[in-house]
Amino acid sequence: MVLLFCHFCGIRLTLEEGPKCYRFYCKTCPYVYNVNQRVINRKYPRLKEVDEILADSKIWDSVDKTQVKCPKCEFGEAYFMQMQTRSADEPMTNFYRCANKECGYRWKE
């Protein structure tokens, strides 16, 4: 049996039956690997789950930074991530993490 590991977390992926085909998914982040094709962020987690996912700082290592003011420390730069939550008619949610290492405050809009 082939074992797959999450590109973000490095943990072993779990196999489940997806809507179209079998797929491997990561228990701690939205990474999904379909057996036929690779898709990222196709699993729409609930906002509460997203909050838990983003509490893991490793996930922020590979995302882009943007010019935005941290509401806590007023640092002018933050890591930025956009994610679709479970319901498709909800707009994408923007998640931020303060780029000031001493702060690391997270917020969303």
Ligand SMILES: [Zn+2]
């Ligand atoms: Zn993962």
Ligand SMILES: [Zn+2]
């Ligand atoms: Zn901050």
